[in-house]
Amino acid sequence: MPGVFDRLNKEIQDKQQEGGITPLDLVGLPPALRKIMRVMLRELQAGYPRLCEIIDGMSEADRLSREDLQSALASLTEQYWLIRIGEGEKAIYKVNLRRREGSKLVAGIWSALDLKLKDKPKDE
Amino acid sequence: MNKGKIVSIHSFRGGTGKSNTTANLAAQVALAGKRVGVVDTDIQSPGIHVLFGLDERKMGKTMNDFLHDKATIREIGLPIHENVGGAVGLSKLKDTHIWLFPSSISGRDISQILKEGVDFNKLNVGLQTTISEFDLDYLFIDTHPGLNEETLLSIATSDVLIIILRPDNQDLQGTSVTVDIARSLDVPNLFLMINKALPKYDPVQLKKEIELQFNAPVAGVLPLSFDMADNASSDLFSLRYPDHEWSKGLRGVAEAILALDNK
Numbered sequence: 001m002p003g004v005f006d007r008l009n010k011e012i013q014d015k016q017q018e019g020g021i022t023p024l025d026l027v028g029l030p031p032a033l034r035k036i037m038r039v040m041l042r043e044l045q046a047g048y049p050r051l052c053e054i055i056d057g058m059s060e061a062d063r064l065s066r067e068d069l070q071s072a073l074a075s076l077t078e079q080y081w082l083i084r085i086g087e088g089e090k091a092i093y094k095v096n097l098r099r100r101e102g103s104k105l106v107a108g109i110w111s112a113l114d115l116k117l118k119d120k121p122k123d124e
Numbered sequence: 125m126n127k128g129k130i131v132s133i134h135s136f137r138g139g140t141g142k143s144n145t146t147a148n149l150a151a152q153v154a155l156a157g158k159r160v161g162v163v164d165t166d167i168q169s170p171g172i173h174v175l176f177g178l179d180e181r182k183m184g185k186t187m188n189d190f191l192h193d194k195a196t197i198r199e200i201g202l203p204i205h206e207n208v209g210g211a212v213g214l215s216k217l218k219d220t221h222i223w224l225f226p227s228s229i230s231g232r233d234i235s236q237i238l239k240e241g242v243d244f245n246k247l248n249v250g251l252q253t254t255i256s257e258f259d260l261d262y263l264f265i266d267t268h269p270g271l272n273e274e275t276l277l278s279i280a281t282s283d284v285l286i287i288i289l290r291p292d293n294q295d296l297q298g299t300s301v302t303v304d305i306a307r308s309l310d311v312p313n314l315f316l317m318i319n320k321a322l323p324k325y326d327p328v329q330l331k332k333e334i335e336l337q338f339n340a341p342v343a344g345v346l347p348l349s350f351d352m353a354d355n356a357s358s359d360l361f362s363l364r365y366p367d368h369e370w371s372k373g374l375r376g377v378a379e380a381i382l383a384l385d386n387k
Contacts, residue, residue, distance in 0.1 A: 023244065023276035027308045034310060041281045044252055097244035100273050117232040 019080035020098030032064055032072045037095065040082060045094040048073075128159075128255035130263050131381060132278045135288040136298025138269040141319045142288055144352070145374065146266040147175035148362040149286075151213075152378035154205075154220040155363075158261040161201070161254045163187065163225040165247070165278055166268040167237050170227035174357050177209045178202070178226065186228040188236070190250050191243060197253045200225050213363030223258055225250075244277055251281060262381070270298075271305060279306055284313040284381060286343065290320045291330060296337070303338050313384055315343040317377055322348055343380040346373035 026037055039054055040046065046054075051073075055064050064072065073093065076082040083094045133146040146162065154160040164170045164187065173183060184202060189195035201223040208215045228234065255263050265282070267275045279285055285306050289295040299316070306314050316334060321327060327345040334342050349370045355361050362371035 020245075023273045023280060026276065026280050027305060031310075038280060038310060041248060041277075042252060044249060095245070095248070097248060097277070100242040100244060102239045102241040113235050114232075117235060 020096040021079075021081040022098045022100075025081075032068050033076060035062065035064065036069070036072045036076060037081065040093065040095040043095075045092055047092050048089055051093070128161075128260040128263055129283040129381075129384070130251070130255070130265065130278075130281055131284040131286065132265045132267055132282040133286050133288065134267045134275060134279065134302060135269050135295075136271070136302050137295055140269070140288040140290055140295065141346075141352075142269065143172040143175060143266050144357065144361065145286075145288055145317065145319065145377075146264050147172055148360055148371075148374050149378050149381065150222060150262070150264040151217060151220075151360050151363055152375055153262050153264075153381060154217060154222040156378070156382055157220075158382075159221040159259055161223045161225060161258055161260045161263045162266065163251060163254060163263060164227040164266050165251075165274050166266055167227045167242070167274065168234060168268060170229055171357075172266045173224060173226040173229070175360060176202075176204050176224050177207070177211055177214055178224070180229050182207075183226055183228070186226050186233070187250065188228040188230075188233040191237070191246055197225070197250055197257050201254065201258055202226065211359040211364070213360035213365075216363045217360075223254075223260075225254055242274065244273065247274065248277060248281065251278070271302065276305070276309070279311060280309045282311055284315070284384065285311045286315045286317055286377065286381075288317045288319050289334075291318060291322065291325060299338065303340060314340050315377070315380060316340050317343055318345045320348040321345050341380075344373040344377040346370050 021037070026034060029037060039051065043050070051069065052066070055069055073082065077084045077093070080096055083096050085092045085094065133142055133149070135142045150160050150162045162172065164172045167187065185195040185200045187200060190197060190200055204222045204224050205217050205220050208218045251263065251265070254260060265278045267278050287299055287302050289299045303314065316338060318330060318334060321330060331342045331345050347369050349368070351365065351368060352361055352370050355364070362374045365371055
């Protein structure tokens, strides 16, 4: 029977499939959103109190007000660039980067390459 | 937030000496007593492992295995200080703490990545986990030249970005783009490093002109060196020939990175 951990993992995976931010999107983000995303890239996941702690530790010029922080978090979660698990103060935010698609080269090229490499021993 | 600093080494074009610089900088910072990791995110054309005396047979688990859920970061980290081999420069790392997280050079693995793409959530978790799992002070990232998505991710997560350029018009234009991108990504510390400078240039004047053009500090001007070319990535040059002008310039860049600790 699936436990709480499995259920949460599935919830995260389902949400991750709904979108995600590309590294290129990061370049075009408004400053407040980019600031949060940079923090989240390093933290991987964090609750609201932890984010407040990090923001409070920034220089005055870089600091966001609570209102701006909440607004940035709302905007990022709405676009599935951050995934929110849970509600209110206990919510955990997790960064959601979009997977880079594989090469669009016709499948035949990869099959031919695979075939060529298959004859080669793995540890050669 | 992780206490370790992420240092990305980048160049807009290939052949600037990026992997050599990354390996030597990491080694110098390790010699200064720091715990250092080196990740090869140049998944399409990995190469930095050669500078640490590795070939495919000695490599073990790689970042490719991590990206495909076949290995943990703990399993990938190769303690260079315990595997220094016989090279004169490399052997100086035996009393340090430096780990390499290599990418696979197997044609099959590279083909798989190109075919299936990259899970950036996984890659980012990998980068951050190297710092926490190995209690690193510095993580050096060797990136693919040019601006692709892996590179942008490593720039976005960096505390320090070092952009290497040669005094060449193509490099200058490309560097201008990279500097703009780095600024758009709010990288806190950006340094330029000029490599392969011809002897006809006055390093002081060159540094001044490049700093003026990009409005960014130049941490070092390193000469074009036949000795470096002759080394052919067989050893860590700055450790093997510490009195060489290239090595002195390189140490200046390492000092600029270490000085950020006191900022």
